[in-house]
Amino acid sequence: MDITVAVLGDVDIMKELGKGGTTNDIEMRNLRTPGGVFTFVAPVSDRRNIISPKIQVMAQAAAMADVHVISAVSLTPSVGEAIILLDEMRSQRGFFIAPSHMHDALRNISRETSLKDYGLVSSAQELAEKLSGISVERDPEGSLLVPVDNCFDVRGVGTVVLGLVKRGTLKQYDKLMLYPSGKEISVKSIQCQDVDVKSAGPGSRVGLAIKGAGVEDVSRGCVISGGKMEVSGNLAMDFSRNSHSKHALAENKAVICVVGLQAVSGKITCMSPFSVSLEGSVAYERGGRCLVVSQDRMPRIVGSGVIKIYSETSK
Numbered sequence: 250m251d252i253t254v255a256v257l258g259d260v261d262i263m264k265e266l267g268k269g270g271t272t273n274d275i276e277m278r279n280l281r282t283p284g285g286v287f288t289f290v291a292p293v294s295d296r297r298n299i300i301s302p303k304i305q306v307m308a309q310a311a312a313m314a315d316v317h318v319i320s321a322v323s324l325t326p327s328v329g330e331a332i333i334l335l336d337e338m339r340s341q342r343g344f345f346i347a348p349s350h351m352h353d354a355l356r357n358i359s360r361e362t363s364l365k366d367y368g369l370v371s372s373a374q375e376l377a378e379k380l381s382g383i384s385v386e387r388d389p390e391g392s393l394l395v396p397v398d399n400c401f402d403v404r405g406v407g408t409v410v411l412g413l414v415k416r417g418t419l420k421q422y423d424k425l426m427l428y429p430s431g432k433e434i435s436v437k438s439i440q441c442q443d444v445d446v447k448s449a450g451p452g453s454r455v456g457l458a459i460k461g462a463g464v465e466d467v468s469r470g471c472v473i474s475g476g477k478m479e480v481s482g483n484l485a486m487d488f489s490r491n492s493h494s495k496h497a498l499a500e501n502k503a504v505i506c507v508v509g510l511q512a513v514s515g516k517i518t519c520m521s522p523f524s525v526s527l528e529g530s531v532a533y534e535r536g537g538r539c540l541v542v543s544q545d546r547m548p549r550i551v552g553s554g555v556i557k558i559y560s561e562t563s564k
Contacts, residue, residue, distance in 0.1 A: 251452040252385055253413055255314035256291040257331035262320040263291050265373035274306050284381055288454050304542045304549040305505050305512035307334060312510050313413060315385045317343035330548045333493055336362040337540055337553045344368040346376050387451040393417030393475030396510045400467040408464055410457050417475055420448045427462050428472045428532035429480045434461035470511030478532040479558055486539050486554030488523030494551050496543050507540040508533050
């Protein structure tokens with residue numbers, strides 16, 4: 250079984266986890282085991298964010314994963330913010346990796362969050378052993394869903410996208426939809442771990458050569474789907490503010506909405522129902538969750554909510 254693991258908090262532990270792979274503002278490392286392949290992902294700080302990565306990049310890394318890990322050398326603001334983020338994302342499957350003397354404190358801090366049942370480990374080796382025993386439910390028969398995390402042009406091949414099959418089974422020559430643009434694409438070829446395959450099931454990390462869209466049409470967060478998705482540049486949601494947030498919320502306040510791997514800036518247009526007008530469009534499914542964040546101050550998580558669907562926002 251292939252499993253993707255997001256590492257947040259003190260991400261230096263990534264050096265001990267697998268072989269280096271793609272790195273931009275998200276670092277990826279791969280670990281092959283007899284039972285499958287683990288892909289570790291972690292946000293990377295840029296020069297303007299020395300202490301912490303951009304909050305939307307943290308959320309994107311977390312959204313890619315089946316399992317979440319919070320690494321804590323000490324109880325830093327970054328560790329606290331990671332706990333808040335994953336709680337808002339309703340994460341329930343994961344681990345804290347920290348020195349044993351910190352285990353009680355981490356259990357205490359997380360006891361009233363969705364992370365309350367996270368496992369506790371003290372080393373990368375122990376983490377790898379625990380991960381090898383994890384089973385993740387998959388839906389190979391459902392409507393295909395592949396969030397895209399990277400895209401580039403390959404000479405002689407054309408547009409290549411990288412992503413994770415979250416649901417369904419992807420097949421060579423499939424005709425699918427690219428959201429939020431609504432473009433129809435076809436899959437020319439599929440690679441898993443640099444090996445050509447004819448199909449890929451849920452949990453697989455894939456590289457796809459596609460026809461019907463160029464690199465200018467694809468960015469992180471775009472979704473390849475076998476079914477219909479809602480698309481909108483205006484989001485209304487059943488919003489719940491995070492109790493730790495210190496942000497003053499009002500109409501015209503700038504925020505960032507994160508839906509899956511999509512992160513789009515916008516402004517609050519209404520407080521009830523909580524609504525945001527976005528600078529671009531996002532694609533989502535019924536029951537989709539939106540994380541609302543801001544770069545103003547830590548913790549940068551403002552809150553979250555289930556997106557309301559109106560017929561005029563459908564595409």
